[in-house]
Amino acid sequence: MRWFTDYEEEIKMALELAREAVKAYPSSLRETAETMLRRADPRHNRSNYVAYLLPLWLAKDERHAAAAIRLAGAHFLAALHFGLVDDMMDEPPAVWSGERRQLLLLSQLLQESFKAEYRRHFSSDSVVWEDLGRYTSEWAVAALNERARIADPRNVRQLAAKAAPVKLGASALLELRGEPEQRTAAERAVELTLATLQLADDWADWQDDLTQPEGNAFLSLVREHLPLQDQEAPWDARLVKRAVYHYGALDGLSRIADDLCARLSPLTGVSPMLIAYQRSICDGIRRDARAARAESDRLVLGGFHYHLHNFLKK
Structure with a gap:
């Protein structure tokens, strides 16, 4: 760390x-x-x-x-x-x-x-102020639409928009460094990181979002992994846990996060600390996915032993 x-x-x-x-x-x-x-x-x-460390990293x-x-x-x-x-x-x-x-x-x-x-x-004519206005607008649109459209776990811009003002830290430091030409690449790098963070947050917060699941990208992924007859059922914790432990929803989330990590690391000029931070998020999701698989295997094995024990008693 x-x-x-x-x-x-x-x-x-x-x-x-x-x-x-x-x-x-x-x-x-x-x-x-x-x-x-x-x-x-x-x-x-x-x-x-x-949100706080980005200026320091740059x-x-x-x-x-x-x-x-x-x-x-x-x-x-x-x-x-x-x-x-x-x-x-x-x-x-x-x-x-x-x-x-x-x-x-x-x-x-x-x-x-x-x-x-x-x-x-920054002076009043600095491009930083234009960026602040643009990032604030992105955040406002994301907040406005959070309950109006289903969150897409693969849409980087949509996921990152919920924290768009964070990107100002990169724009500001590049302006101070006299490297404004790197703004576009830096913006993309931060978006990939913010999208990864949003996936992790949505996984952590899914129980709080059950009553309004549209804005939670993990719950969108859960719906994809459920059998057809369950996809239209009312949201409850039982369905989500079934998707995690029986249908690999968390594995799916980990694969999406890993893809975002793979897309960030080859970009030129990216802070090594930003890359390391994003990887730490991916590692956390991957650990949770492994733990879910282990628990699923334990439950399956336990059920097998239970039925075998009852069969041998007959």
Whole structure:
């Protein structure tokens, strides 16, 4: 995990910068923001590591290290902003409590703090702002359509769009490095990584998504693996487990993730840390698939022994 352990000090500094930014907020909002930043600390909690580490991975030398840390701090704030928006979309405004309204205000402050840090490094005519607008639009479309269309586990752009603003970290560092011509390739590399991460997240969250399975790519794959008579049945945990343990749905997910890894590594100019991070995600899915196969074999063997035992007793 060098993609993480080599950057723990930088992460600490980035978080401190994010905390400095929220100190100017009204007290009740500041306390909430500070709590959220503690929970977002990837040194202690499961995290969307690429969102914060991408600027650090792309800072090739000391000239850009300080700016990369500051931008990583900005991305902590951006992640909180987009996370709050996602959460609030799950509950209609008509039933928002006073606390929910406070979170809406906090979201706006976090967004402004994120942009303020970017304005320290990029002029108003920088292509970075155009990229921010484009990535935000991609995210908005993905959020709008999440329940309107079935997630495609093989559609890289669709999967990556749910975290599209993360790509700004690559655009920003390439601009600082004076290598804007690499933006297209870097964007594709980050999309492949974000798509892999989304597959892993959908596998981890499938039980929470059973009531609205359309936006979960793993559950889309589950439907493909079920027998025809089960594909139209109401979603429940029993069906998903059947797809995993009897019909190889998790093996299918692992193959798709491995394909995304195979597509990333040959790209030129890709950060070795980005490649290592994506591989760690694929390895995790593959381990889970192996464990599911082992459990399936155990259950089959156990059933065989049970019936053999009963037969021999006769």
